Amino acid sequence: xxxxxxxxxxxxxxxxxxxxxxxxxxxxASNLAEGLVARGWDVTLFATGDSVTQAQLRSVVPTxxxxxxxxxxxxxxxxxxxxxxxxAEEFDLIHSHYDFMALTYSRLVHTPVLTTIHGFSSPQIMPxxxxxxxxxxxxxxDSDRHPxxxxxxxxxxxxxxxLYPLNDQRGGDLVFLGRIHPDKGVHLAIxxxxxxxxxxxxxxxxxxxxxxxxxVEPFIDGFNVSYIGPVDVEGKNKLFSQAAAVLHLNTIxxxxxxxxxxxxxxxxxxxxxxxGSCREVIADGQTGFVVRDISQAVEAVERTGEISPKDCxxxxxxxxxxxxxxxxxxxxxxxxxxxxxxxxx
Amino acid sequence: xxxxxxxxxxxxxxxxxxxxxxxxxxxxASNLAEGLVARGWDVTLFATGDSVTQAQLRSVVPTxxxxxxxxxxxxxxxxxxxxxxxxAEEFDLIHSHYDFMALTYSRLVHTPVLTTIHGFSSPQIMPxxxxxxxxxxxxxxDSDRHPxxxxxxxxxxxxxxxLYPLNDQRGGDLVFLGRIHPDKGVHLAIxxxxxxxxxxxxxxxxxxxxxxxxxVEPFIDGFNVSYIGPVDVEGKNKLFSQAAAVLHLNTIxxxxxxxxxxxxxxxxxxxxxxxGSCREVIADGQTGFVVRDISQAVEAVERTGEISPKDCxxxxxxxxxxxxxxxxxxxxxxxxxxxxxxxxx
Numbered sequence: 187x188x189x190x191x192x193x194x195x196x197x198x199x200x201x202x203x204x205x206x207x208x209x210x211x212x213x214x215a216s217n218l219a220e221g222l223v224a225r226g227w228d229v230t231l232f233a234t235g236d237s238v239t240q241a242q243l244r245s246v247v248p249t250x251x252x253x254x255x256x257x258x259x260x261x262x263x264x265x266x267x268x269x270x271x272x273x274a275e276e277f278d279l280i281h282s283h284y285d286f287m288a289l290t291y292s293r294l295v296h297t298p299v300l301t302t303i304h305g306f307s308s309p310q311i312m313p314x315x316x317x318x319x320x321x322x323x324x325x326x327x328d329s330d331r332h333p334x335x336x337x338x339x340x341x342x343x344x345x346x347x348x349l350y351p352l353n354d355q356r357g358g359d360l361v362f363l364g365r366i367h368p369d370k371g372v373h374l375a376i377x378x379x380x381x382x383x384x385x386x387x388x389x390x391x392x393x394x395x396x397x398x399x400x401x402v403e404p405f406i407d408g409f410n411v412s413y414i415g416p417v418d419v420e421g422k423n424k425l426f427s428q429a430a431a432v433l434h435l436n437t438i439x440x441x442x443x444x445x446x447x448x449x450x451x452x453x454x455x456x457x458x459x460x461x462g463s464c465r466e467v468i469a470d471g472q473t474g475f476v477v478r479d480i481s482q483a484v485e486a487v488e489r490t491g492e493i494s495p496k497d498c499x500x501x502x503x504x505x506x507x508x509x510x511x512x513x514x515x516x517x518x519x520x521x522x523x524x525x526x527x528x529x530x531x
Numbered sequence: 532x533x534x535x536x537x538x539x540x541x542x543x544x545x546x547x548x549x550x551x552x553x554x555x556x557x558x559x560a561s562n563l564a565e566g567l568v569a570r571g572w573d574v575t576l577f578a579t580g581d582s583v584t585q586a587q588l589r590s591v592v593p594t595x596x597x598x599x600x601x602x603x604x605x606x607x608x609x610x611x612x613x614x615x616x617x618x619a620e621e622f623d624l625i626h627s628h629y630d631f632m633a634l635t636y637s638r639l640v641h642t643p644v645l646t647t648i649h650g651f652s653s654p655q656i657m658p659x660x661x662x663x664x665x666x667x668x669x670x671x672x673d674s675d676r677h678p679x680x681x682x683x684x685x686x687x688x689x690x691x692x693x694l695y696p697l698n699d700q701r702g703g704d705l706v707f708l709g710r711i712h713p714d715k716g717v718h719l720a721i722x723x724x725x726x727x728x729x730x731x732x733x734x735x736x737x738x739x740x741x742x743x744x745x746x747v748e749p750f751i752d753g754f755n756v757s758y759i760g761p762v763d764v765e766g767k768n769k770l771f772s773q774a775a776a777v778l779h780l781n782t783i784x785x786x787x788x789x790x791x792x793x794x795x796x797x798x799x800x801x802x803x804x805x806x807g808s809c810r811e812v813i814a815d816g817q818t819g820f821v822v823r824d825i826s827q828a829v830e831a832v833e834r835t836g837e838i839s840p841k842d843c844x845x846x847x848x849x850x851x852x853x854x855x856x857x858x859x860x861x862x863x864x865x866x867x868x869x870x871x872x873x874x875x876x
Contacts, residue, residue, distance in 0.1 A: 246662070258655035260605065261631065265659060268635035286606065290613035294639035310603035314610060317591070 191278040191523070192228040194297075195219045195241070198284055199266045200259075201250040203233035207416040208365070208391045209250075210444050211304045214326075214343045214511075215283040221344070221512035230277065232270040244269065263287055271295050279519060286314035292321060298526050300518065302326065302341070305441045322522055324515075326442040327463030339518050342467075343442050344511025345502070349419050350426070350451035352499045357428035359385045360487065361454075363417070363445045364434070366392040366402060371435035371459065373401040376411055377480055378433055378457075382487040386433070387425060388413045426452035431474065431490045434458040435483060443467050447506040450474070453495025457486045467506070473498045536623040536868070537573040539642075540564045540586065543629055544611045545604075546595040548578035552761040553710070553736050554595075555789050556649045559671075559688045559856075560628040566689070566857035575622065577615040589614065608632055616640050624864060631659040637666060643871050645863065647671065647686070650786045667867055669860075671787040672808035683863050687812075688787050689856025690847070694764050695771070695796035697844045702773035704730045705832065706799075708762070708790045709779070711737040711747060716780035716804065718746040721756055722825055723778055723802075727832040731778070732770060733758045771797035776819065776835045779803040780828060788812050792851040795819070798840025802831045812851070818843045 195218060201209035204216035212233070219231045219241045229241035235248040246269045251257040267288050270280060274295035282288040282301045292299040300322040306312070315335060325331045325340045360382070362375040372388060379386035388411065392398045405411045417425065426432075432449040434440070439462025446456045446467045456474035458464035470476040474493060475486035504510065540563060546554035549561035557578070564576045564586045574586035580593040591614045596602040612633050619625060619640035627633040627646045637644040645667040651657070660680060670676045670685045705727070707720040717733060724731035733756065737743045750756045762770065771777075777794040779785070784807025791801045791812045801819035803809035815821040819838060820831035849855065 256655070258653065261656055261659055264632055264635040265662060268638070272638050287609055290609040291636065291639065293613070293617050294636065308603065310601070311606055314606055317610060 190226070190228055191519070192230070192276065193222060193519070194270055194273070194277040194280045195222075195229060195231045195233075196267065196270050196280060196282040196284055196288060197231060197233040197237070199234050199247045199250055199262050200252045201234070202253070203231065203237040203239065205250075207418050209252075210343075210442075211283050213345075213444060214302075214304070217344055217346055217508045218281075218283075218511060218515060220346075221508040222515075225512060225516070230273075232266065244273070267291055279522060281515075281519075286311045289314055289318040289321060292318060298322060298522050300324065300338075300522060303330070303332075303335075305330070306332065322518075324518060327440075327466050329439060329463045329466060330441045338521055339514065341511060341514040341518065342506055343444055343447070344506055344508040345444065345447050345451060347451055347503060347507050350423060350448050352451070352453045352495060353423075353427050354453060354495050355427070356430055356454070356490070356495065358430050359387055359428045361425050361429040361432045361449075362386060362388045362390070362434075363422065363425065363432060363449070364390045366390055366398050367394045368397050368401075369436060369438045371437045372397075374435035374437070374459075374480060374483070375433040376402065376405050378435065378483045378487065379411065380405075381480070381484045384430065384487060385409065386411050387428065389415065389417045389421065389425060391416045422448060423452060426454045429454045431455045431457050431487060433483065434464065435477075435480075436461055436464070438462070440464050440467075446474075447502055450498040451502040451506075453498050455490045455493035455498060457483050457490075459483075469501055473501050535571070535573050536864070537575070537621065538567060538864070539575045539577060539615055539618070539622040539625045540567075541612065541615050541625060541627040541629055541633060542576060542578040542582070544579050544592045544595055544607050545597045546579070547598070548576065548582040548584065550595075552763050554597075555688075555787075556628050558690075558789060559647075559649070562689055562691055562853045563626075563628075563856060563860060565691075566853040567860075570857060570861070577611065589618070612636055624867060626860075626864075631656045634659055634663040634666060637663060643667060643867050645669065645683075645867060648675070648677075648680075650675070651677065667863075669863060672785075672811050674784060674808045674811060675786045683866055684859065686856060686859040686863065687851055688789055688792070689851055689853040690789065690792050690796060692796055692848060692852050695768060695793050697796070697798045697840060698768075698772050699798060699840050700772070701775055701799070701835070701840065703775050704732055704773045706770050706774040706777045706794075707731060707733045707735070707779075708767065708770065708777060708794070709735045711735055711743050712739045713742050713746075714781060714783045716782045717742075719780035719782070719804075719825060719828070720778040721747065721750050723780065723828045723832065724756065725750075726825070726829045729775065729832060730754065731756045732773065734760065734762045734766065734770060736761045767793060768797060771799045774799045776800045776802050776832060778828065779809065780822075780825075781806055781809070783807070785809050785812075791819075792847055795843040795851075796847040798843050800835045800838035800843060802828050802835075804828075814846060818846050 197203040197215035203212040223240045231241040235245035251259040271291040274297040364370045468474040542548040542560035548557040568585045576586040580590035592607045596604040616636040619642040709715045813819040
């Protein structure tokens with residue numbers, strides 16, 4: 187395949203690409219853009235103006251609307267998406283990491299559009315997917331597939347392994363890393379830590395204030411349970427060095443779970459709920475434990491010593507690295523170019 | 532000009548077109564679509580599926596999102612707008628009565644797009660107008676023009692005069708008709724009614740609950756001040772037959788003010804604040820009074836007998852009828868077709 191095809195990566199504009207702290211979709215769009223550049227593709231990244239990339243950056247929104255509340259999200263999204271589509275003719279492919287909105291522009295251009303569905307934000311958005319179901323879609327885990335959609339492939343998210351170096355020495359604490367939201371089961375992590383007699387360190391943005399106040403804050407004593415706010419890459423690595431395991435006891439199906447992979451990359455086992463993608467991302471008994479309830483999670487805490495940090499790292503290198511992701515997307519792109527060739531001939 | 536050019540009218544999908552009760556933008560889109568059909572144009576109305584029209588109706592959203600709360604407004608808007616633009620090639624002109632979103636699709640089609648700006652819903656939407664400032668715009672009053680935009684014309688909204696028959700007999704009550712919202716000055720209407728010793732009847736949807744509870748409800752006694760909820764055309768005519776005047780003491784600039792015209796059509800004088808379009812719509816001393824404060828409004832109440840209902844009606848017939856509006860838009864369309872001719876040759 188000719189490597190100099192031109193790819194537009196359409197990242198969200200909620201946060202910078204890559205995000206400073208939280209922002210999974212922007213993280214993946216960034217990793218993909220940089221990975222494609224490294225492998226010789228001509229890449230244009232549509233993202234916020236303050237984004238950092240080796241690709242060509244195009245932006246109409248200076249700062250993420252989550253970082254600058256004076257910006258109306260709908261306005262930012264419309265301006266950002268339309269800018270990419272107005273330049274469609276310059277690209278062989280538009281690869282959207284956007285929610286449903288970008289699809290509604292897709293039939294107005296001749297350039298093929300690939301959408302990585304990072305999540306169905308609500309059942310109310312399904313009418314858009316129903317209308318645009320003849321589009322090109324990628325799922326981020328097999329479990330996250332919607333039964334009514336056809337997908338070209340599942341491409342697992344890939345992380346920059348150099349950011350999360352292997353640390354062979356395990357600490358004794360338990361760590362929760364993620365949004366403070368009932369979906370992420372912070373309250374279950376607290377319960378498991380208490381029953382295990384382990385310290386728990388909680389890090390992440392508070393997305394549900396009432397939940398934090400009622401189900402998390404009352405247990406914070408700064409010793410047995412502590413909350414340290416959102417953390418950047420350095421902060422994550424510090425947490426990983428203290429961790430016996432990361433607890434990821436999600437209460438709704440996980441779509442992928444970047445933090446599981448980041449922990450494993452650093453050699454930290456993950457105790458994850460058997461719900462959604464966790465069983466695909468964590469190899470049960472090899473890179474952590476996939477559990478069905480609190481008592482299984484408490485048992486798993488006692489068995490974290492059985493997990494080899496090197497095994498954790500090795501599996502991430504094989505399945506969840508930027509290289510693995512980029513090569514998977516290259517195969518998807520090749521499929522699309524093959525299907526489009528007759529139309530463009 | 533060839534009359535069989537094909538026009539797409541893009542109505543909002545907040546409410547049915549025409550709306551059952553409240554919905555000014557949908558009312559104007561409806562009046563224009565029906566008026567154009569009557570004058571021999573080939574008209575396609577993009578609106579909710581339950582809309583009523585003599586034009587060809589196209590819809591992807593069955594019911595207005597304000598009438599069916601299970602619908603996500605952003606999803607409905609994206610699907611609705613994109614549907615019109617995906618069929619752009621079928622039309623000589625797309626005439627959008629939409630907010631800023633439709634503009635972001637406009638450069639992806641070859642068909643010219645005319646936008647009637649029914650209002651700037653927020654200063655945050657201005658970046659969209661700045662980007663698409665080379666588009667075709669119409670203002671609904673001279674006072675509603677944004678200084679940084681170029682407009683083809685001001686076209687006043689037109690109403691179906693047959694819906695609001697002239698009633699030569701005036702009643703003694705004062706009437707407020709509009710959204711219950713501080714912008715509309717319901718509290719000022721109450722104040723004027725009390726100082727004038729007149730009864731006030733309030734009709735309209737409650738858009739600001741706290742305002743209603745604090746500034747309106749305490750004065751409702753069912754006799755001196757009464758609130759009857761939203762009203763349809765029949766309900767409006769009943770109110771007009773009881774009215775000495777309609778009070779329209781808006782606290783922010785009025786953009787056009789359909790209700791002023793409806794009242795005048797029925798022969799009812801309007802006492803309106805000198806703010807925004809009121810001075811364009813109401814001829815001071817002839818079809819009502821344009822006032823600067825409460826005390827001027829109280830004085831005006833005493834002078835409503837000086838206003839001739841026939842004069843009120845006549846001015847609406849001349850300036851604010853569907854026919855007047857349709858003919859103005861025909862002149863705007865002709866300008867656009869003339870400018871577009873070289874591009875399409």
